[in-house]
Amino acid sequence: MNLSIKIICTGVLTALLFSSCSSENNKGERPNILLIVSEDNGQDLGCYGNSIVHTPNLDRLAKNGVRFTNAYTTTSVCSPSRSSMLTGLYVHQNGQFGWATHNYTLFDDIKVLPQYLEEVGYRTGIIGKIHVNPDKKFNFDFRALPGSNFEKRNLSEYAHNAKKFVGGSGDVEEPYFLMVNFPDAHLPFQNDVDGLPTVKVDTSKIKNTLPFVGVNTARLRTETERYYNSINRLDESVGMLLDSIGDLSNTLIIYLSDHGAQFSRGKLTNYEGGLKIPFIMHWEEGIRSKNVLREELVSVIDIVPTILELAGGKIPEKLPGNSILKLFEEDYDPVSWRQNLGAGGVGESPVFYFPRRSIRDGRYKLIHTIDVGREEFPAYTAYTDPDFATGANQEEIEASEAQVQEAYEIFKSPPTWELYDLENDSWEFFNLAEDPNYKGVLKKMQKALISWRQETNDPFLDNIRLEKFTREMDSINILYPNHSYNKGRNVKWDYPNYLGHVE
Incomplete structure (x- = not known):
């Protein structure tokens, strides 16, 4: 079934959610915006069907x-993902x-969300890390707890600190944008x-690890317990945040990982x-x-356009x-929404360099x-390292069923193409x-993948630029072996000068 056509609303069945797509409420006031971001967790919440965790605040x-x-x-790593947000x-x-800690940085002419919001009269604040470079570009009016x-x-x-920001404007009438970044999970x-x-969490309910892992051992179930308790702590942190702010009636709240x-x-x-x-x-x-379920393909790249429309700003073409x-306009046509969604990835530091692209449709x-001459995915080795507790080690993989072992072989040495039927093999x-x-x-x-890469000006479609980037990654890896958090902090990347930017 085409995902953009299926709309399920538990309690009330309707495609019209918003009373108005205007940037103002009935009193002529623009809404406040609260963006809550957690770390390193999938859809392991009660509202997504996980009965082991306790997440009443997010479920509400x-x-x-x-x-x-x-x-x-857009990429399954912190700094790149947050850069897209x-x-x-x-x-x-x-x-x-x-990673920003490894001095990767935005291209010079890239505009960021607090700059957009300043232009339309929003106060802006951030609590927790930004983790995107250069830091000076992010002109938030308020910052707190910048560490990880x-x-x-x-x-x-x-x-x-959220209460301090929200209540610290006195009689100032400007609406606010506040981004809160929690460290769990x-x-x-x-x-x-x-x-x-x-x-x-009740450990007796943990019969397996996370479904995409495949490997199921007592050791990994113990790590899963810790992960689920981190999710519970995240939810309690969200509860404290919402309670501290108080009146959120005219506030759009977006939560994501x-x-x-x-x-x-x-x-x-x-x-x-x-x-x-x-x-x-x-x-x-x-x-x-209320209690609405939507199955359209949405992405972190949709956050800026959504906020700009709500704030009354112009969305750059x-x-x-x-x-x-x-999605919630009366004349919304499901066919008008994206039918394909792409994602990228290159590696978070030179030691992890392994460029790839992916795309999915409704199925x-x-x-x-x-x-680029790599035969083995470096992340595989990192996960099977005995010191990496949440990864499945080699012995555990070899003791698993044949199909799981085959999946890990693909994970270790990926072929040029991998195709999956998400309807039957989620x-x-x-x-x-x-x-x-x-x-x-x-x-x-x-065909859909190459079209998406062309439409978004993927610089790695140009073999010359790809080869140059590969050489730079390799040279930094030699200069700073493993490019750990304790080395290479003074690296000056050259890639912004030749990989280009959005026209």
Whole structure:
């Protein structure tokens, strides 16, 4: 079934959600905007069907708003994903190819969300890390808790600072935009930090690891327990945040994760476990229907256009995303929404360099490994490292069923093409690219992929620029072996000068 046609609203069946697509409410006031971003978690929430976790606050937002089942990031790594949230551009368009801690950076002429919002009179604030370079480009009016806080300490401070920002304007009437970045569920997973979460998961209910992992052992189930407790703590952090702000009636709340969980075949990959994310919208004064499920393909690149439309700003034509508000207009035609959605990935530092692209439609997913002379996906080795607790190690993989072992062989040494039927194989264990029965589907998806890459000016379509980027990655890797967090912080990348920018 075409995903853009199927619309399910539990309780009220309707395609019209917003009382108005105007940027103002009935009182002529533009709404505030609260963007909540968590780290490294997929759709492992109660409202998405996970009965083990305890997520009443996020579930409540979904129950009184809109939940998107097919939401995706552009790259399954933090800095690149967040760069798309903040620019509305794919990573190969904005330049943030890897971790900000490794000095990857946006192209010089890229405009970011707080700059757009300043032009239309919004106060802007950010709590938690930006993790996109250059930092000076992000002209937020208010900043707090800029560190990563992977220890998950003092989580109530996120709520306290939100209250300070929201209530610190006195009689100023400008609406606000506030982005809050929580550290859960990033590694290391913790069952308890400062008494949080107050509700722990019931370990007797954990019979398996995350579905995309495939490997199921007691050790990995223990890691899954820690991950689920991190999700519970995230939800309690969201609850503290919402309580601290108070009146949110005229506030559009968007919640999402930056990418999937850091288990094997998740983060760092183009599999569903890495790219597919939770995405919830809630707006008390603007959403007419409640508990709405939407299956259209949406992406983090849609955040900037959505916010700009709501704020009364002009959406630049160069942005590849769409305002999600269009889905809720009375004359909305499902055919007018995207039928294909692409994603990228190159590696987060030179040691992980492995360029790839993927695209999916309403049913099928195609992953293309770009040939730059790499035979083995570096992320596979990282995940099977004994020191990497959440990865499936070699012994565990070899003890798994044959189809899981085959999937891990593909994960380790990907072919040029991987084709998956997401309707019958939602976690991509059966590669159909060589199956003659899917020859037509393969050609169709290959055509869609090349069209998307051309439309978005993918610089890696140019072999000369691709080879130059590969040489630069290799030279940095030699200069700073493994390019760890303790080395290479002074790297000056040359790629912004030859990979170009959005025209």
